[in-house]
Amino acid sequence: xxxxxxxxxxxxxxxxxxxxxxxxxxxxxxxxxxxxxxxxxxxxxxxxxxxxxxxxxxxxxxxxxxxxxxxxxxxxxxxxxxxxxxxxxxxxxxxxxxxxxxxxxxxxxxxxxxxxxxxxxxxxxxxxxxxxxxxxxxxxxxxxxxxxxxxxxxxxxxxxxxxxxxxxxxxxxxxxxxxxxxxx
Amino acid sequence: xxxxxxxxxxxxxxxxxxxxxxxxxxxxxxxxxxxxxxxxxxxxxxxxxxxxxxxxxxxxxxxxxxxxxxxxxxxxxxxxxxxxxxxxxxxxxxxxxxxxxxxxxxxxxxxxxxxxxxxxxxxxxxxxxxxxxxxxxxxxxxxxxxxxxxxxxxxxxxxxxxxxxxxxxxxxxxxxxxxxxxxxxxxxxxxxxxxxxxxxxxxxxxxxxxxxxxxxxxxxxxxxxxxxxxxxxxxxxxxxx
Numbered sequence: 001x002x003x004x005x006x007x008x009x010x011x012x013x014x015x016x017x018x019x020x021x022x023x024x025x026x027x028x029x030x031x032x033x034x035x036x037x038x039x040x041x042x043x044x045x046x047x048x049x050x051x052x053x054x055x056x057x058x059x060x061x062x063x064x065x066x067x068x069x070x071x072x073x074x075x076x077x078x079x080x081x082x083x084x085x086x087x088x089x090x091x092x093x094x095x096x097x098x099x100x101x102x103x104x105x106x107x108x109x110x111x112x113x114x115x116x117x118x119x120x121x122x123x124x125x126x127x128x129x130x131x132x133x134x135x136x137x138x139x140x141x142x143x144x145x146x147x148x149x150x151x152x153x154x155x156x157x158x159x160x161x162x163x164x165x166x167x168x169x170x171x172x173x174x175x176x177x178x179x180x181x182x183x184x
Numbered sequence: 185x186x187x188x189x190x191x192x193x194x195x196x197x198x199x200x201x202x203x204x205x206x207x208x209x210x211x212x213x214x215x216x217x218x219x220x221x222x223x224x225x226x227x228x229x230x231x232x233x234x235x236x237x238x239x240x241x242x243x244x245x246x247x248x249x250x251x252x253x254x255x256x257x258x259x260x261x262x263x264x265x266x267x268x269x270x271x272x273x274x275x276x277x278x279x280x281x282x283x284x285x286x287x288x289x290x291x292x293x294x295x296x297x298x299x300x301x302x303x304x305x306x307x308x309x310x311x312x313x314x315x316x317x318x319x320x321x322x323x324x325x326x327x328x329x330x331x332x333x334x335x336x337x338x339x340x341x342x343x344x345x346x347x348x349x350x351x352x353x354x355x356x357x358x359x360x361x362x363x364x365x366x367x368x369x370x371x372x373x374x375x376x377x378x379x380x381x382x383x384x385x386x387x388x389x390x391x392x393x394x395x396x397x398x399x400x401x402x403x404x405x406x407x408x409x410x411x412x413x414x415x416x417x418x419x420x421x422x423x424x425x
Contacts, residue, residue: 027218035212040204045212053217057224120203143201170197177200 023060026070031056034078037144041082041128043089043121051081072153075146079137079154083128090129127176135169142166264329271411282404283418289401292317292394293384297351297375300358300365305349305375308400314341314422315396316348316415319377319387322364323354326409327391331370333412337419338372344423345398348372353382353390397422 034055039048055078059070128136134155141151151166152159249255292315296306307315318334320327331350338348350372354360357376365374385394388407395404395418404418 039206170193
């Protein structure tokens, strides 16, 4: 009896929450940008979409607590989900290499140019992975077209400090990149 | 100096990070993602309406288990065990000083009550013996822990002049006590007392164990579960007189 009722109850609960904030509107406005941002960090686009959906699910569950900072929260959580996944992936591939398994990197039998683009992506990701989390966050947000104000809102920082922090992150990135791969 | 050093830092970094941008031909599938989101959220709501029921059911099972006799026995064992551990840990060795000095002992209030066989038992008639007077009740868990010890004391020191007397304070008297007596093998007389007698012995909570010397005076009065070895030593002191 109650099992039959359950979908109805679920629906009622959804409606009650939707009265407080509109998940559909939020989704329509932000999903594309969130998913593409995660896709920058995470190698596999399908995985990036999964993570993006999980972020929205989190937002929905605790939506009423977010107040006016919904967007800042959304991109912050998405960014961290992406970077966490990147760390997991690199850990996994390290183990795989250690156990001398064949690595399942999508190695396309494609033109040289495509291959080198993939290689460059891997390099950039591995640098992001070694940088402190906060610096990686700056770089990803900036490259995803966030303004200083948006970065400040997302990371809960004072807008006036963004310039300094960002250039410090860029400095670290360059140093690390050159140390590993030389001038290219 | 490398030419790269002349490129502005931010441009240099952004050029490299730009390689991460997903290709223009890749678009997130919003419709599928929204459907997935709603499905995940729906399944969670279903769970959240379930868990109060689960909790209620678990509570009911616990309650039912507590009603059964075996958990009660288990709880009793547990109580016995923890009393034993506690007593062995907090084993302060009692000395003669733990008993009241002879000069300060008051005469034990006398009583005449009938035991289960209908035989009269008068406290003052036990003068010349050491009496362990134990106030208890069938519903009192702590009392059940120490009664087997008194049975053993009675067995061990009867010949040295010890008499154990149990005074039950069950309000329904023999109705509760007689079945209890049939179940437990108690080797000393049990009588039914009343509130008036309990008050005379200063009873505030059960159990209460009173040690009476050979002169019929109160040498010790212990509310709560006694310390087994301590009581045995006190009895030894009293019996030696």
